[in-house]
Structure formats: C-alpha cells, structure tokens
Amino acid sequence: MSLPLSRTLLAVGATAALLATAAPAQAGPITVPPDKIVIELATVNGSGCREGTAQVAVAPDNTAFTVTYSEYLAQVGPGAPPTAFRKNCQLNLRVHVPNGFTYAIVQADYRGFGSLQRGATGQERAGYYFQGMPQTTQRTHSFTGPLDDNWQTTDKTEYADLVWAPCGEQRNFNINTELRVSAGTSAPGTTSFMAMDSTDASVNTLYHLAWQVCPTPRK
Template sequence: MKYLATSFALAGMVLANPVPETVAGATSPDTFKIAKVVYGGSGCPQGSINVDFTDSRVLPIHFGKDFTATVGPNADPADSRKNCQINLDLQYSPGFQYSVLSADYSGWADIDAGVKGIVRANYYFSGQTDSATTTMGIQGPWAGKYTKHDDISVALWSPCGSEAMLNINADVALTPLGGPGSGTIVANKESAKFTQSLYVRWRQC
C-alpha cells in the first residue's frame, strides 16, 4: 500500500486559518450534501459526534466526551488512547472532484510534566491507496485550550463523479503509561468540545 504522509511536531501552536479556495478556473458544484455518516471506535460510540457543513468547502466535526484520553496512577491503561473512524458519504453535482486542503483542530488538555499528548488524523478516499497523515504533539506541562492547523500539502483527490466516500481515522493518545504523571486530552471543559474542521477544494473533472 502506498502512503503519502506529512507530519507536524507542534506544541499548542496557533496558526491563522486559511480561506479555502477552488482550483483556478473551477467552481464548486451546484449541489452538495452529506448523504450519510458512518463512524465507530473507542472514542466515538453511536450518537456521540455531529458532522455539519456551512457550505461546500467547510466540514465541521464535533466530538463528544468519549473522545478523551487519560493517563495517571489510577487511570485504566485502555483509556490512554481513543480513536474514531469516520466515513463521510458526500454527494454533489456530476463532473467534480474534491480534496482536503487543510484541517483545523481545537480542544483542551491538562498534562503534567513528563507526559506527552498526541493528536493524529489519517485521510483517504475509499477505493484509493494513497493517504495523508497529520500528527501533533503536546508536551506537558500544559493546561488549557489548544488549536492546531494542518496544511495538507499532498493533494488527494476523490474519484470523478457525483459521490465519494471520505475516510478519516482520528485518534488521541497520552504517554507514558504507568508513570507518576497524569494527563487528560480532548475533554469536555467549559462547553469546549474537541472539534475538527475540514476545508475542501473542488475542481472539474
């Protein structure tokens, strides 16, 4: 299997959000909708996430409290990593294809010194072997909100047509296990849920 990967090692870095644009000379499709969302994993039991869109270029994903990793003397080792596999079935006007241009993340973490948090996502289209992976590390001590912006420089385009399944495998993790330090990442706190906004761009086939 062929993988195209781009990695980031950031610690709570805040970067400006991009303005997603269509490829030069192209327009977004006349019709666009999320036909179906299928998801599952230790961090996203049924009914725990919400996927919406503001227009044909921005796909916000809101995770619930289950998407929370914890470590510490009294923590269950199974809670040190939580993952969520999301399959988005997008339908749009024929003759277009799209790619993920970038992604923004926001969440909350409380991590002791000596503990490291990881926020990771892998993107690919069903039926294709190429993928793009982004990774962020948050080194303790850290307490408060964080934001992360990923420029996905490798363009992965959906098949030409009027429907495409975008797959996102997201996970959060904390290390080390069994140490004296404690940590929590991507928890609900003061109504601040973990969110992931995908920015997409379009081109005509």
C-alpha cells in the same frame, strides 16, 4: 470522572470563528459548486466516538465541513481504565457532490483541550482517504506537559499534491484520528488528558475543501 472547568474555554467564540471558514493559504482555481452539498455519516467506529457522539455539518458556502465530537477524551491517572490512554475514531462519510464537480481536502484544523502534568506527553494523529484509494500519510503532532490550555494543529497539503475524489464515482470519504496520552515522568497519582470534544456543541475540527470542475467525457 469530572473534568476541569477550564475545558470550557475551548467553546468561547469557537463557533463563529470556525464557521467563517477563511480560505486556506494554498493557491489554486477557485471553483465552488453552486448547489448545496450534503455529507452523511455512513459509519462511526472507534473508542473515541461511539455511535451518536459525532456530528458533521457543511459550511453554507460549500468551502468546508466541520466535525463535532462529544466524548473524545484520552487520559491517564487515578480512576482511568488501562485502555483510556489511547482513543481513536474512524468516520466513513458519504459525500453527495453536485454533478460535474470533484473535491479534495486542502487543509484540516484540529482543536481541543489538553491538561498534561509536567513530564507527561500527548499526541494527536490524523489521516484520511477515499474509499478504495491509498491512505494519506498520517500526520502526528506532539505535546509536552506542563499544559493546561486549548490546543490547535493544522495539516496543509500543497495544491499540486491534492488527492481528488474520482469524477463520476461515489467514493465514501474516511477520516482516521487518534489521541494518545502518556504519564511519562509525571508525579504518581496525577491525571493528564487530551480532549478533542466539545462541552457545548461548538465546532472542534474543520476540513477545508478544494473544488474542481470534472473534465467533459470524450464522445
């Protein structure tokens, strides 16, 4: 179904603002590898990100990476399939880290557009983990209608609580996200949706990286 033109407001100025990648508020050692890092999409699964609809890009200064979606939309209302109220996406990323460095996610910024009728509700949920390691606690942000605007949520981790990629090992990085919409007490026959996609390839989600130098192995 066609979506309101107001969703295009999300795109205005988004690319320039996000690629600037201002440093997160957490304090800690400022160490960034000089060599360019590369992140590849190993696998993509989920009802909100069929193959070919998610892209990853690394910031030029190696301090963040972005994920862009093109079909990530949860909705309820006339014409919406019964399962459309919930969409999810799991990205498995292969991160090529320069020798001698390790990284962690210190902050994650999620952006999208929401159109919720009065009485309807929406949720954005996210968590991440390194392959073979426990998943971080999923963090949930809730929205209540009426809403017809861009939305943004931020998940921060204190520097002392960061989970670092194991040094000297290749562990893929997994990102799990979910959008959910409920009609609640909204008027029958109305449509509500939550989107985390882009109408013109502007960036919608941003993951800030913290870096550390790996300890030198003892001989």
